[in-house]
Structure formats: structure tokens, C-alpha cells
Amino acid sequence: MAGGGAGAAAEAARGRVRILHRAADLAAASWDRLAGSANPFVSHAFISALEDSGSAVASAGWQAAHLLVEGAEGQPVGLMPAWAKGHSQGEYVFDHSWAEAWHRAGGRYYPKLQVATPFTPATAPKLLAAEPQARAQLVRAAEALVREQGWSSAHATFLPPEDVPTFAAAGWLERHDIQFHFNARGLSGFADFLGQLASRKRKELRREREAALAAVDKVEWLTGSDLTEAVWDDFFRFYMDTGGRKWGRPYLTRTFFSLLSERMADRVLLVVAWKGGRRVAGALNFLGADCLYGRHWGTLEDIPFLHFELCYHQAIDIAGHLGLARVEAGAQGPHKVKRGYRPVITRSMHHLADLRFAAAVADFLAREREAVAREVALFEAELPFRAADAAEGARKE
Known part of the structure; x- marks a missing residue:
């Protein structure tokens, strides 16, 4: 080597x-x-x-x-x-x-x-x-x-x-986990998504969205030259405040966000909420060829449902507007299921140098994969779609 x-x-x-x-x-x-x-x-x-x-x-x-x-x-x-x-x-x-x-x-x-x-x-x-x-x-x-x-x-x-x-x-040994992705293929945005839901679920999400949007002055999408240093200063405050409470030590430096603007601003899309004449929250997304990737979120105020609005509902609108096939909204989050994000198996592969240790891990992973499959089935049963739309969405995955 x-x-x-x-x-x-x-x-x-x-x-x-x-x-x-x-x-x-x-x-x-x-x-x-x-x-x-x-x-x-x-x-x-x-x-x-x-x-x-x-x-x-x-x-x-x-x-x-x-x-x-x-x-x-x-x-x-x-x-x-x-x-x-x-x-x-x-x-x-x-x-x-x-x-x-x-x-x-x-x-x-x-x-x-x-x-x-x-x-x-x-x-x-x-x-x-x-x-x-x-x-x-x-x-x-x-x-x-x-x-x-x-x-x-x-x-x-x-x-x-x-x-x-x-x-x-x-x-190498295969490991499975679960994320929640939104199948946006054929949808023009959030309104189309609501049309696929059972009546009670539709009303619940509509009320949730209306409450979040009523609590802020406006929501805007920023990309390319819109991503100024002042915008990143604000977003970094959101990231540090929320990340510090969630993880204790956020990983990314302030310089990282400036370099995003220098090197790939056209592949970054920041969703920002304004209140009282200032930016108060934001969700950072990246654009792939057929996917919107939601990555980081932060806020300075505890506004009910705003996290769901900026990270998940706005993402559905963005995907529809840009004609993207799906939204990957990051790790964890069973709360995404009621918002139409489907359980998807993610895969990792592992090489363990010690053969005895590898055998023990292989046994664990076999049992873990079975448990993950059962969990996926349970989450599928909780999706808010009407029966016909649920079947069609599963077919497209």
C-alpha cells in the first residue's frame, strides 16, 4: 500500500x-x-x-x-x-x-x-x-x-x-437500520400529498401546518448567491443552540458553512423562518440529482410545529417544485411516519479483523436484521395514507 x-x-x-x-x-x-x-x-x-x-x-x-x-x-x-x-x-x-x-x-x-x-x-x-x-x-x-x-x-x-x-x-457483514424517506415521485408538493391521506390525518396535518406558519412572519428558500455571510451567521447560531442542547458538542465549524457557499452554493438550499424582523430558525438541505437531503436544523425559539414545518413539510414542497423523486430527512425520527415519510432500510457493511469477534457480531447482526424487518412492518402500518395510495406508494419504492 x-x-x-x-x-x-x-x-x-x-x-x-x-x-x-x-x-x-x-x-x-x-x-x-x-x-x-x-x-x-x-x-x-x-x-x-x-x-x-x-x-x-x-x-x-x-x-x-x-x-x-x-x-x-x-x-x-x-x-x-x-x-x-x-x-x-x-x-x-x-x-x-x-x-x-x-x-x-x-x-x-x-x-x-x-x-x-x-x-x-x-x-x-x-x-x-x-x-x-x-x-x-x-x-x-x-x-x-x-x-x-x-x-x-x-x-x-x-x-x-x-x-x-x-x-x-x-x-463483510451486513447491518440494517431504519430511516424515513418521502416518496415525492409524481407529486407537485404538500397539497398533493394531503390529497393522498385519510380525512382525519389530512385535517390534523393541515392544522399543524397552519399553526406553524401563523406563528412566524414568513418562510423563505435560499440558495446560490442568497447564501450570504449574514445568513450563515444566523444559521450557525441556530445550529449551535439546537445542536448544543441535543448533542452537547456540535461537529461543524462556522468556516464549513462559508466554504459551502464558496464551493457548492447551487447544491445547498436553506429554509429560513422569520419572526419579529429577524431570522429565528432554519433547516439546511442539499440537492442531489433526484433527491433532497435534509441535514441540519436549528432554532432560537420554541415555536410549536415549526421543526416539522421547516424540515419535513417544506421539504415536500421543495421536492415537488424541483421535480425530485424523494426526500431523505436524516437519521432517526419515527415522528416522520405520520407526515408521510416511509420506513426505509439503510445498509452498512463491516469487516472485523478477528475471526472469533466477527462470528459473534455476525450472529448479533442476523438477529438484528430480523428485528429491523419487523419494525419496518410496524411503521408501514402507521402510515397516514388511504389504503389505495399506501399500496401505490409502496409499489413505487
Whole structure:
């Protein structure tokens, strides 16, 4: 494995593997040629903003170890965004119990390799390569790095379905969890959505929305050049206030938001509520090719139903307005079900270096997947749609 003290050389039949310690070590055009344009969270702009802002850096427990496969002539042919992690924070796929079990057995769980986008529980490709050989080589390179460094494990989180078979073929363990996504295909916005609901549910959500909007002066959507430093100053106050109460220590620095405007403002959409002549709350979204990704929310005032309005109801309107197929509204949140967000299984894959530990985790994951499937069925039964619309929505998923 070439690059930065990674250990013995590991040359593969189709090229060399190199470790990048910063996204900036690869030209943005080369990175994005591999990442594509569909998903904002694997773009060079987003990853480099996390690193350059001091949000995802070694001092915060995120040491970049991006794996790059180079072809015979040195051209980039495969990329895996990855970090050496000294903790399990900011990942949203919780392995704290695994770490505790391994420590009780006398092992050292950290560092570990995390194949992910930091602080981002959104589905995104992790094998950024077109050729199957390069995709498989990236997985082997992750395993080799774990082995060479004596680390406990590697974890690839929030994978799209097309990434899973390559990891599975290498023997990685599959884990399931649940998120709640809105199927916006064919809908023009919130009014269309309400038309699909049973009468009682429709009236309840309409009253909820009316109450939230009546409590503020206006709601606006900001993107591109609208995202001024003054706007980010306000949003950062929202983020710090709400994030501080929820997590204790928000992860993102103020500089990160400025870099978003510099590098990808057209892929950012901020929903802001005004009251008393000032901005009082906001919800940060990112635009994908066919999806609106809801990420961060914050507020300075406790206004009933405003969180639901800015994060979920406005997102449905945005998706309809832009013709997007779905809304991914972030981690957790069974309260999203009554607002039409359907339970969706999210997938992660895990490589544990110790075979005995891997066998114990595999047994746990088999039972956990069964429990997740049962939970999905329970949530499906709570969706607010009329029977015909519920069946049609499930068919489109």
C-alpha cells in the first residue's frame, strides 16, 4: 500500500493503491470524475469543505485515509473516501457496544477505518469506480490497511444497494437500520400529498401546518448567491443552540458553512423562518440529482410545529417544485411516519479483523436484521395514507 507510512507495498493487477491524507491531494476534477454528480456528499467540494474547515480532521478524531486506485498510466480509476477514527462519534451507525465488548476481551477497538461521509447519515456511494475490478480492489485495499496498521475493523456506512454486493463478496457483514424517506415521485408538493391521506390525518396535518406558519412572519428558500455571510451567521447560531442542547458538542465549524457557499452554493438550499424582523430558525438541505437531503436544523425559539414545518413539510414542497423523486430527512425520527415519510432500510457493511469477534457480531447482526424487518412492518402500518395510495406508494419504492 503506497502512501504516507501505510506499510508494505500492495500492488494489484490493475493498478496501484495510494492513500490520500486530504481530499486536496487529488485534483477536484479527477475526484469528481470518479464521484459523479448525482450525490453531493461524495463531491470534492463537500469532503474538502469538511477537512479544510477543521470539522473532519485528525484533532477531531477524523484522520483522512482516502484510498485511491491508479491505473497502469497513473490515472485515477477508483476512490474510497475513508478515515482512521479514534472514536465512534459522528457516524450514526452505532458500534459502541462492539467497542466495549472488544475492550472487555482485552482488545483495542480504536483506531478503526470508517468508510463514510463525516457527520452525514445519508445514502451515498462509497465505491467511486466504474469498473468492477477497481471496486473490488478498493475493498481489498481497505482490508489491507486494517491488517497492516493492526486496526480492529473497517466500516462502510449508508451504502446504496449497488455497493453492497462488492463488500459482501469479500465477506463483510451486513447491518440494517431504519430511516424515513418521502416518496415525492409524481407529486407537485404538500397539497398533493394531503390529497393522498385519510380525512382525519389530512385535517390534523393541515392544522399543524397552519399553526406553524401563523406563528412566524414568513418562510423563505435560499440558495446560490442568497447564501450570504449574514445568513450563515444566523444559521450557525441556530445550529449551535439546537445542536448544543441535543448533542452537547456540535461537529461543524462556522468556516464549513462559508466554504459551502464558496464551493457548492447551487447544491445547498436553506429554509429560513422569520419572526419579529429577524431570522429565528432554519433547516439546511442539499440537492442531489433526484433527491433532497435534509441535514441540519436549528432554532432560537420554541415555536410549536415549526421543526416539522421547516424540515419535513417544506421539504415536500421543495421536492415537488424541483421535480425530485424523494426526500431523505436524516437519521432517526419515527415522528416522520405520520407526515408521510416511509420506513426505509439503510445498509452498512463491516469487516472485523478477528475471526472469533466477527462470528459473534455476525450472529448479533442476523438477529438484528430480523428485528429491523419487523419494525419496518410496524411503521408501514402507521402510515397516514388511504389504503389505495399506501399500496401505490409502496409499489413505487
